[in-house]
Amino acid sequence: MCKYVLAVSGGVDSVVLLDIFVKQLGLADDLIVAHFDHGIRSDSSQNALFVSKLAEKYGVKFESLREELGKDASEDLARRRRYDFLRNIAKKYNAKLVTAHHGDDVIETIAINLTRGTGWRGLAAMDSDVLRPLTNNLKSDILEYAKVNELKWYEDSTNNSDDYLRNRLRRHLVRLDDDSKWQLLGLWAQQKLIKNQIDETVCNLVGDGPEYARSFFMGLRDGEAMECLRYIVKASLTRPQLKKAIEAIRTALPHKVYHVGAGMQLNFTSRNFTVELIK
Numbered sequence: 622m623c624k625y626v627l628a629v630s631g632g633v634d635s636v637v638l639l640d641i642f643v644k645q646l647g648l649a650d651d652l653i654v655a656h657f658d659h660g661i662r663s664d665s666s667q668n669a670l671f672v673s674k675l676a677e678k679y680g681v682k683f684e685s686l687r688e689e690l691g692k693d694a695s696e697d698l699a700r701r702r703r704y705d706f707l708r709n710i711a712k713k714y715n716a717k718l719v720t721a722h723h724g725d726d727v728i729e730t731i732a733i734n735l736t737r738g739t740g741w742r743g744l745a746a747m748d749s750d751v752l753r754p755l756t757n758n759l760k761s762d763i764l765e766y767a768k769v770n771e772l773k774w775y776e777d778s779t780n781n782s783d784d785y786l787r788n789r790l791r792r793h794l795v796r797l798d799d800d801s802k803w804q805l806l807g808l809w810a811q812q813k814l815i816k817n818q819i820d821e822t823v824c825n826l827v828g829d830g831p832e833y834a835r836s837f838f839m840g841l842r843d844g845e846a847m848e849c850l851r852y853i854v855k856a857s858l859t860r861p862q863l864k865k866a867i868e869a870i871r872t873a874l875p876h877k878v879y880h881v882g883a884g885m886q887l888n889f890t891s892r893n894f895t896v897e898l899i900k
Contacts, residue, residue: 624716625752626653626684628707631672631775634721637763638755640772642719643679654679655710657703658687661694662777671775684710696786722747723755723763724806725794731809732790740860745809745816759802823852832893838870846870853896857883870894 627642629635643649654676658669669685676683686706690699711718727747734743747753755763767774797805827833827849838846847863850870858866862882869879875891880899888895 622651624651624653624714625719626655626707626711626714626716628703628718628720629654629656629672629675630721630777631656631668631675632721632777633767633772633774634723634726634755634760634763636675636772636774637766638719638721639675639679639681640766640770641754643681644770649679649681652679652681653710653714653716654681654683655707656683656685657706658685659694659699659702660687660689661692661699668775668777684713717752718750719752719754721755722753723758723760724802725760727756727809728797728802728805729787729790729794731805732794733786736786736790741812742816745812748813748816756806759799761799819848820852823848827852831895833895835870835889835892835894838867843867854881854883854885857885 625642625648627635627639629639639652639654642652654672656669656672658665662668666687669687673683673685688702690702707718707720710716730746731744734746737743747756766772826837830853833853838849841849843864846867847860850863850866851858854863858881866879866881866887869881869887870889873879873887873889873894875889877889879887879889881887884899886897886899888897
């Protein structure tokens with residue numbers, strides 16, 4: 622039987638997700654509620670206590686971790702540390718990780734990526750091994766479910782802070798009507814499909830290594846070459862790093878070593894190159 626780690630912050634989205642998994646799907650015995658207390662807010666310990674009691678109420682296992690990231694911690698740092706914790710819990714129980722992201726979250730994430738100058742992959746946001754069953758619902762649907770089922774949740778005070786880009790963008794995106802949101806989500810679904818098709822094609826073209834032909838990359842356009850190298854290095858390099866690495870693959874002399882970043886180096890012969898982790 623498959624187990625699920627539910628990321629529960631205590632907000633309305635994750636409270637609804639938990640209620641659905643327990644009451645609608647009958648999966649209480651297969652659930653682990655996981656809560657990460659980042660220590661950014663002064664009241665975050667109360668939030669953690671609320672989630673703990675919620676898990677007890679539903680009769681499911683509870684895992685938590687508190688870190689003192691401090692009030693000046695960035696949104697990206699808090700996110701990274703939270704996912705490190707969640708993935709560790711999922712590994713501990715050999716379970717699938719589930720989050721409460723919904724359709725509005727998808728649109729907000731794509732908007733954030735666009736403001737940061739994303740490549741095309743940024744338009745296929747939230748496409749990973751994480752299960753996100755609520756992405757076919759809008760925030761209004763979730764609030765309606767919570768109201769009908771008389772659920773209670775803990776409101777995160779940072780949701781009203783202008784310190785976070787997501788909050789600032791949300792105030793603009795709230796003007797979108799539901800029809801516009803559904804159109805955007807339809808385009809998102811198409812973009813994910815395209816991404817998966819490209820990934821499959823690249824996998825077939827590149828192969829499993831460990832040696833890769835330099836001539837293959839010389840015959841590709843820059844964008845195509847970057848996609849292929851991205852696959853080889855398991856998406857661990859930034860776009861600028863990939864671009865410089867492609868240039869090295871095309872021009873480096875035999876027996877040269879190029880330190881590409883992220884703890885990796887490229888080793889060259891006249892015809893091939895290999896990727897090596899730097900110890």
